[in-house]
Amino acid sequence: MDKFIPLSVPNIKGNELKYVTNAIETEWVSTAGPYISEFEDLLKEYVGASYAVACQNGTSGLHLALQACGVKAGDMVIVPTLTFIAAVNPVRYAHAEPVFMDCDDTLTMDPLKVKEFCEEECTFADGVLTHKKTNRKVKALVVVHVFGNMADMPAILDIAKQYNLRVIEDATEALGTRYTEGELEGKYAGTMGDMGVYSFNGNKIITTGGGGMIVSNDEELAEHARHLSTQAKADVLYFDHDEIGYNYRMTNIQAALGLGQLEQLETFIQTKEENYKEYQKQGIVLLPFRKGIRTNYWFYSFMCENRDELIKNLSEKMIQSRPVWKLIHTLKPYEGAECYKIEKAVYYYERIVNLPCSTNLTKEDVACVAESIKELQK
Numbered sequence: 001m002d003k004f005i006p007l008s009v010p011n012i013k014g015n016e017l018k019y020v021t022n023a024i025e026t027e028w029v030s031t032a033g034p035y036i037s038e039f040e041d042l043l044k045e046y047v048g049a050s051y052a053v054a055c056q057n058g059t060s061g062l063h064l065a066l067q068a069c070g071v072k073a074g075d076m077v078i079v080p081t082l083t084f085i086a087a088v089n090p091v092r093y094a095h096a097e098p099v100f101m102d103c104d105d106t107l108t109m110d111p112l113k114v115k116e117f118c119e120e121e122c123t124f125a126d127g128v129l130t131h132k133k134t135n136r137k138v139k140a141l142v143v144v145h146v147f148g149n150m151a152d153m154p155a156i157l158d159i160a161k162q163y164n165l166r167v168i169e170d171a172t173e174a175l176g177t178r179y180t181e182g183e184l185e186g187k188y189a190g191t192m193g194d195m196g197v198y199s200f201n202g203n204k205i206i207t208t209g210g211g212g213m214i215v216s217n218d219e220e221l222a223e224h225a226r227h228l229s230t231q232a233k234a235d236v237l238y239f240d241h242d243e244i245g246y247n248y249r250m251t252n253i254q255a256a257l258g259l260g261q262l263e264q265l266e267t268f269i270q271t272k273e274e275n276y277k278e279y280q281k282q283g284i285v286l287l288p289f290r291k292g293i294r295t296n297y298w299f300y301s302f303m304c305e306n307r308d309e310l311i312k313n314l315s316e317k318m319i320q321s322r323p324v325w326k327l328i329h330t331l332k333p334y335e336g337a338e339c340y341k342i343e344k345a346v347y348y349y350e351r352i353v354n355l356p357c358s359t360n361l362t363k364e365d366v367a368c369v370a371e372s373i374k375e376l377q378k
């Protein structure tokens, strides 16, 4: 029988077992314990952020970030349509409304269209951007670093500054991606906006099973997110809660796992880069990443005209692949939501197939996937 080649699975071969065992042996298994602060400290040092708040997953991190950034019921938030739905649902959790944006050729939010939307569809007065058609206040922008690529942050930050928008970076897929040139040289995905969020879901570059982390350089925003993540308890002894909070804190067991994973992050990125290059060597042309960055190579994208046939064919050979997400503005929960000139996202949605990219992938696996693709293309 053929070997099953999964799309993206965890790689847990470092100190994870040792740290998790220690968390269990010391009986610090819940939402307090030394591994949580150690994981927060190491991650914030790695990405160069001032504050970090560990939470249950990327989705809860985004929800907390929106609330900390002051997004309120009835507000509007600019979001991409080409991404995973978890980047957008928290807008609705906050009782706000999304407006969907197109992507550029890096698959990330097109800043030219964002600017055009702000200029043409909105008015700006007294520091408030208002959407003319719905009269909603546009408060924030959620920019996603899709597949480990980097969004055009200099352009996004300029627009946000001009129109007084909060920037939340969904860096759930882009831990380790950083600028290597230009005005933002050295800056990591997640650290340039008001708040950034990482995910440690099982398919991410490092995993805690399920988990997430918010980072920020603004103490007030970070502490507010931390407060909300622990039921907004203002007085620990007397159960004084001063807001509606959430039970969104990471556990010490997850953090122990995360610490072991974080130690291997750079090795994982190196392996992913080698495998990306191996695909190219085998004649498979993958979508490139933005110039001027060091990407984490999280997901590999292959463009083809027979997407569904390819996925089916690979699946018959025990090779897992997948199409890119259905565009969110076309999904049932977002029927009737505002959209702005969505064009490129449709083109990419119809053609992209994500190929196996786990750090466990061998050269032989890559050769096997490449062979199967070439067979179909003959």
Ligand SMILES: Cc1ncc(COP(=O)(O)O)c(C=O)c1O
Residues within 6 Å of the ligand: 057, 058, 059, 060, 083, 084, 086, 087, 144, 170, 172, 173, 198, 199, 200, 201, 210, 211, 212
């Ligand atoms: C772009 C994007 N946003 C948000 C999330 C949510 O992260 P989590 O699964 O940790 O809740 C994910 C991943 O799952 C994602 O890919």
